[in-house]
Every structure is written in structure tokens, then in C-alpha cells.
Amino acid sequence: MKEFRRLQIKLTPQRLAILNFLRGNKSHPSAEDIYKAVLKHYPTMSFATVYNTLEALKSKHRVKELKIDSGKKRYDPDTTKHHHILCVKCKKILDLHTDFKLDVPEELTHGFELIGNSIEFYGLCRKCRKRH
Amino acid sequence: MKEFRRLQIKLTPQRLAILNFLRGNKSHPSAEDIYKAVLKHYPTMSFATVYNTLEALKSKHRVKELKIDSGKKRYDPDTTKHHHILCVKCKKILDLHTDFKLDVPEELTHGFELIGNSIEFYGLCRKCRKRH
DNA sequence: TTATTAATTAATAATTATTATTAACTGATT
DNA sequence: AATCAGTTAATAATAATTATTAATTAATAA
Structure with a gap:
């Protein structure tokens, strides 16, 4: 949708699924959390796509990578200062x-x-x- | 030396080598940095020993683990608040x-x-x- | 609408960082 | 000097992430 068009990255069902999962999500999920959650509704989702999409969203400042949890990255769709x-x-x-x-x-x-x-x-x- | 005795962990040449490398070190090295540096003077050093020693020093608050560099842990022998x-x-x-x-x-x-x-x-x- | 093309997917392999396992070894205490 | 508990280091295992690539698909232009 126009949201993605604004992001200047291609709209794909996979990305939409990930963005929908992230939207308003306050759990600060890891890549694995996202993968598992999206997999339920989108059984062909691959890990690589999760990482690709996170990379895209990160570069467009739509998601922030947190380093607080050592050993794994956590992601936050709330990019306001907090x-x-x-x-x-x-x-x-x-x-x-x-x-x-x-x-x-x-x-x-x-x-x-x-x-x-x-x-x-x-x-x-x-x-x-x-x-x- | 008495430094280690105070730490209540056994003094071994390996640990001494690691502690000597860390002492006053301001480079915030990763486990690999430490391993490579100590290896020069101590060619039988293993990675496991580096991690073991870091774990021991961490538990005695002699070294602090930094999460600032995503993907790998960095270590700081300066445990004063900064x-x-x-x-x-x-x-x-x-x-x-x-x-x-x-x-x-x-x-x-x-x-x-x-x-x-x-x-x-x-x-x-x-x-x-x-x-x- | 269709053809083109450039980006994306997903399977998979590879890499990187770290933790776990364990037999041999060694420092500290007796 | 002998014992023993803690340590080393080789190695395997795990976990998280990145890289590779052929097949697919979304966006764009004709």
C-alpha cells in the first residue's frame, strides 16, 4: 500500500505480513520471534526474508535495532525517542x-x-x- | 599474584596473560581481540580459556561486558562508572x-x-x- | 494490458560468536 | 609428595546472522 510506496521499497505480501506484525507491537521481538509469528499466517516465510525486510525497514527508519539484549538483536517499530x-x-x-x-x-x-x-x-x- | 588470590579464582599463566593484556587497556577488545593478542605470547591459549577467564573476571566485577557493538561483545577492564x-x-x-x-x-x-x-x-x- | 526489468524470495550454505563437553592437566592444600 | 578440585584446551554443538543464487514477482514503461 501507499505506506510502502512512501518507503520506496517494493510491496510484497511477506513484507506486509512482517509490517503488520510489527505495527503497534510493544514486545521488542527478535528476528526469530518475528519469523515464528509471521510463519503462522504465511507458511512459506523464510528467515532470510525476515532479515531482508528488517534491513529495509531499518534503512528507512521504520524500525529500530536494539542492542540491549546481548547475543541477539531485538527490534522496535516505535522509532520515537524513548x-x-x-x-x-x-x-x-x-x-x-x-x-x-x-x-x-x-x-x-x-x-x-x-x-x-x-x-x-x-x-x-x-x-x-x-x-x- | 595476590591480585588473583583476592579474586578467589586460581592463578594460572593463561589468566595472568589475559589480565596483563587487559590491565589499563583502553581499546575495549572483543574476545577475539584478546585471544589473538594473548596468543602471540602464549601460543597454546584457547578460545575457551578466553571466554572462561572473561566469565570469571566478570563475575568478580573485574571486567565489564559492553553491548554497544552489535554482533559481538566487547570487554572493558575499567569498571568505574563511565x-x-x-x-x-x-x-x-x-x-x-x-x-x-x-x-x-x-x-x-x-x-x-x-x-x-x-x-x-x-x-x-x-x-x-x-x-x- | 502486457512485456520488461530490476528487486525480492526462499532454499541453502557459510560465517561468526558463543557455549558446552570432557579428558588431561596443574595449582593449591594437606 | 599426594590428593583433589578447579582449569585448560581440543573439539563439538549451538545460535544468530549474513551470503549466494536460481526462481519468482512487483513496479514501470510501452
């Missing part, structure tokens, strides 16, 4: 919509041209706290 | 020793018990800026 909390036990990720001011003094940037930043919080979610 | 800047092109990581106050309003934590946080900056280093 941060995350990871439960170190169950690996659940929740959003944290607050704005933090991070002013870096020029003399500490080592000559870097700063592009962006990300803030992650680590903790124990309610369920995992109960389970001791 | 942050990092990653060059998105050459993947160089530099330290940023500034303190940022991150007060998270209770009502936004989703019931999480917060343990810690980390802040990463992304940018282009001087060299990579020049190389357009």
Missing part, C-alpha cells in the same frame, strides 16, 4: 518514555561527531521479583 | 567520563526493580570523518 528497561532474568523489554538531557562537553568527545545515543536500564520485572 | 562512544564506521570505542543523572519516576518503571543503566553515544571518529 528508552528501555530490560529484565535481566526473563529478557522482557519495556518502554521508558522520558526525556533525559545528555549534554556532552565538547572537550570529552575525542573529536567525535555525535550522531545519537541510547540509554538502557536493567532490572527485575515484577514477575521475576516475585519468583525470587 | 560511558562510551562508538564510531559507527570503524567500531572504535572511547570512554566518556562524565556523570549523567538519570532519575526515573517511579510511575514509569512498570514495577521493575532497577539495578543499573548504561548510556552509549554513537558517532563518527575524527579519522572516519576525514575519510568522508
Whole structure:
């Protein structure tokens, strides 16, 4: 649909399926999560297509890759500025919509041209706290 | 040496070699970087030992695992509170020793018990800026 | 609408990073 | 010096991701 036309990438049923799964999704899924979910409705989906599509969406800033969960990438369709909390036990990720001011003094940037930043919080979610 | 005795893990030449390589090292090496470097002086070193030792040092809070570089873990022997800047092109990581106050309003934590946080900056280093 | 073409799919192989297994070995304690 | 528990290192296994490529398909132009 016109959404994809705006993205300047080809509209395919596979991509539509992935985008539909991601739309409004707050679970911060991994590539595997996406693959498994979309597979149900689209049994010929391949892993390569998931990665291809994520790459396309990433390059169009329609999805953000999170590095918070070491070992695997997690994806977030919400590209507005916000941060995350990871439960170190169950690996659940929740959003944290607050704005933090991070002013870096020029003399500490080592000559870097700063592009962006990300803030992650680590903790124990309610369920995992109960389970001791 | 007594350093290791304090760590309550056995002193072995391999571990000593790894610790010596890490000591004061500001390059934020990956496991492979460490392996290759130590291999020069210690040709029987195995990858498993690098990972074992890193695990041991991590559990004793003598080294911190960084998730800033997606796809691989990087390690930092400086465990004092500080942050990092990653060059998105050459993947160089530099330290940023500034303190940022991150007060998270209770009502936004989703019931999480917060343990810690980390802040990463992304940018282009001087060299990579020049190389357009 | 159809033909063309350039991008995409999906099967598969390859790669990269990490973890697991285990027999031989070795440092620390007795 | 002997014992033993922890460690090494070779290797296999796993997990996540990227690369390859022939067949397919969406977008565009005729």
C-alpha cells in the first residue's frame, strides 16, 4: 500500500505480513520471534526474508535495532525517542518514555561527531521479583 | 599474584596473560581481540580459556561486558562508572567520563526493580570523518 | 494490458560468536 | 609428595546472522 510506496521499497505480501506484525507491537521481538509469528499466517516465510525486510525497514527508519539484549538483536517499530528497561532474568523489554538531557562537553568527545545515543536500564520485572 | 588470590579464582599463566593484556587497556577488545593478542605470547591459549577467564573476571566485577557493538561483545577492564562512544564506521570505542543523572519516576518503571543503566553515544571518529 | 526489468524470495550454505563437553592437566592444600 | 578440585584446551554443538543464487514477482514503461 501507499505506506510502502512512501518507503520506496517494493510491496510484497511477506513484507506486509512482517509490517503488520510489527505495527503497534510493544514486545521488542527478535528476528526469530518475528519469523515464528509471521510463519503462522504465511507458511512459506523464510528467515532470510525476515532479515531482508528488517534491513529495509531499518534503512528507512521504520524500525529500530536494539542492542540491549546481548547475543541477539531485538527490534522496535516505535522509532520515537524513548528508552528501555530490560529484565535481566526473563529478557522482557519495556518502554521508558522520558526525556533525559545528555549534554556532552565538547572537550570529552575525542573529536567525535555525535550522531545519537541510547540509554538502557536493567532490572527485575515484577514477575521475576516475585519468583525470587 | 595476590591480585588473583583476592579474586578467589586460581592463578594460572593463561589468566595472568589475559589480565596483563587487559590491565589499563583502553581499546575495549572483543574476545577475539584478546585471544589473538594473548596468543602471540602464549601460543597454546584457547578460545575457551578466553571466554572462561572473561566469565570469571566478570563475575568478580573485574571486567565489564559492553553491548554497544552489535554482533559481538566487547570487554572493558575499567569498571568505574563511565560511558562510551562508538564510531559507527570503524567500531572504535572511547570512554566518556562524565556523570549523567538519570532519575526515573517511579510511575514509569512498570514495577521493575532497577539495578543499573548504561548510556552509549554513537558517532563518527575524527579519522572516519576525514575519510568522508 | 502486457512485456520488461530490476528487486525480492526462499532454499541453502557459510560465517561468526558463543557455549558446552570432557579428558588431561596443574595449582593449591594437606 | 599426594590428593583433589578447579582449569585448560581440543573439539563439538549451538545460535544468530549474513551470503549466494536460481526462481519468482512487483513496479514501470510501452
